[in-house]
Amino acid sequence: MNKPLIVVVEDEQAIQDVVAYNLRREGYEVLLAGDGDEGLALIQSKRPGLVILDLMLPGIDGLSICQQLRADPKTRSIPLMILSAKEEESDIVIGLSLGADDYLAKPFSSREMLARVKALLRRANTSRQVSDDYIQVGPLSIDFARYEAKLGGQLLTLTATEFKLLAELAGHPGRALTREHLLNRAVGDAVVVVDRNIDVHIRSVRKKLGNHSGMIETVRGLGYRFVE
Ligand code: CA
Numbered sequence: 001m002n003k004p005l006i007v008v009v010e011d012e013q014a015i016q017d018v019v020a021y022n023l024r025r026e027g028y029e030v031l032l033a034g035d036g037d038e039g040l041a042l043i044q045s046k047r048p049g050l051v052i053l054d055l056m057l058p059g060i061d062g063l064s065i066c067q068q069l070r071a072d073p074k075t076r077s078i079p080l081m082i083l084s085a086k087e088e089e090s091d092i093v094i095g096l097s098l099g100a101d102d103y104l105a106k107p108f109s110s111r112e113m114l115a116r117v118k119a120l121l122r123r124a125n126t127s128r129q130v131s132d133d134y135i136q137v138g139p140l141s142i143d144f145a146r147y148e149a150k151l152g153g154q155l156l157t158l159t160a161t162e163f164k165l166l167a168e169l170a171g172h173p174g175r176a177l178t179r180e181h182l183l184n185r186a187v188g189d190a191v192v193v194v195d196r197n198i199d200v201h202i203r204s205v206r207k208k209l210g211n212h213s214g215m216i217e218t219v220r221g222l223g224y225r226f227v228e
Helices: 013-025 036-046 062-071 086-097 110-125 160-170 179-187 197-215
Strands: 005-009 029-033 050-054 080-085 102-106 134-137 140-143 148-151 176-178 216-219 223-226
Touching: 005 013, 005 036, 013 029, 013 110, 029 036, 036 062, 050 062, 050 110, 062 080, 062 086, 080 086, 080 110, 086 102, 086 176, 086 179, 102 110, 134 160, 140 160, 148 160, 148 197, 160 179, 160 197, 160 223, 176 179, 179 197, 179 223, 197 216, 197 223
Parallel strands: 005 029, 005 050, 050 080, 080 102
Antiparallel strands: 134 140, 140 148, 176 223, 216 223
16 A cells, blocks of 8 residues: 655754654655745645644744645645644644644654654544534534434433533544633633633543543643544
């Protein structure tokens, strides 16, 4: 089977080298860009299977690239992993809210980088059905018109907030969603809640998912992610 093309946008030569070397050794085809403008043009013309994107770049910065890729239907679904230095933690949160699928904080090991790449590609390949009023992911189905969620055909008894949380997560499988994002989507501004309250709702949803509670994964320091 052909391994997908991966575009790496990174201005630090040493990191570019080590990322490209390790990906190529695994059989991936790799194209490199050293600045933002070149990177964006490359992604738009090649439509790779995955993008690894540094945030601090000469030319257009990584966050703007992220935003542009997600706004364009032709590049919207390309899996996107952002790279960032530890001190850019707030940028990671912004990147994820702009639609990046995962992040890797520098310094990272090659093994970790490869594991994340494989996981992202696997998630991108799993089949799922998502429409405006119906989501089917693995054993879970969500019917928005009926306001119903079923697991393995069995109706789940969820509160309104729990339903919205689960629907938001399942609607973006594999994507890390920040607490703030979930709060806005599921709770709205009608209720004043502290950030942590999301955790209480999630805990309750997980309990109701029983054996499938692992479908909601904690992303440390950020929020949650739905995994299939
Ligand atoms: Ca950089």
